[in-house]
Amino acid sequence: xxxxxxxxxxxxxxxxxxxxxxxxxxxxxxxxxxxxxxxxxxxxxxxxxxxxxxxxxxxxxxxxxxxxxxxxxxxxxxxxxxxxxxxxxxxxxxxxxxxxxxxxxxxxxxxxxxxxxxxxxxxxxxxxxxxxxxxxxxxxxxxxxxxxxxxxx
Numbered sequence: 001x002x003x004x005x006x007x008x009x010x011x012x013x014x015x016x017x018x019x020x021x022x023x024x025x026x027x028x029x030x031x032x033x034x035x036x037x038x039x040x041x042x043x044x045x046x047x048x049x050x051x052x053x054x055x056x057x058x059x060x061x062x063x064x065x066x067x068x069x070x071x072x073x074x075x076x077x078x079x080x081x082x083x084x085x086x087x088x089x090x091x092x093x094x095x096x097x098x099x100x101x102x103x104x105x106x107x108x109x110x111x112x113x114x115x116x117x118x119x120x121x122x123x124x125x126x127x128x129x130x131x132x133x134x135x136x137x138x139x140x141x142x143x144x145x146x147x148x149x150x151x152x153x
Contacts, residue, residue, distance in 0.1 A: 045151065046088035047072045048079055048105065049117065050097040054140075058092065061144050062151070076100050083109045090151050092117055092138075095125055102128060115150055117142065 003011045045068055047055045055072040062068040071086050073079040079100050082088065088109065093102055094117040106114065114132060118125050119140040129135055136150050 042067050042069050043090060043151070044068075044086050044088045045070045045090045045092065046079070046082050046086060046112075047092045047094075048074075048098050048100055049092070049094040050074045051094070054094075058142070058144075058147070062148070065148060068151075073100075074098070076104075079105060080108065088112050090115065092147075094118070095128065096120065102132070106132065113151075115147075 002017055003013045005011055045059075045062060047058055047070065049055045049072065052072070052074065055074075059070040059072060062070050069086070071082050071088075073082050076099070083105070089111075090113045091105060091109065092115050093100075093105065095102075096117075096119050102114070106112075114135045116125060116128060116135060116137045117140060118137060121137065121139055125137060129137060138147050138150065
């Protein structure tokens, strides 16, 4: 952000620079029109899984790749909280290790992209895929680069 000093020693910043800075940081500045943000948008990801080590591994990988805000929930209460607080754009839902009903998750956050995780591809997984519009399925052990490409697509 460029600034200059006035003859009186005060600093001045162009309104367009301030607007861009504010938009990039998620702030609103009254009285200044917002320039288009040039910063890439961050993607909010919710991992619904009872295996904390697995969820932590996925979260660390995505955070290292940048532009991802990742939270993990392993109970219905936590899922409900994070659906409201984090407003995830992507939900990684482990079919095998959660008692949280996918139908409720989708009804609370219909705009989120669901990706099913499973260690055993079976008829139940196939039924979920069919019910929710052929959503992607990633089998465990997860190939992290494949998961990343699915999330980004």
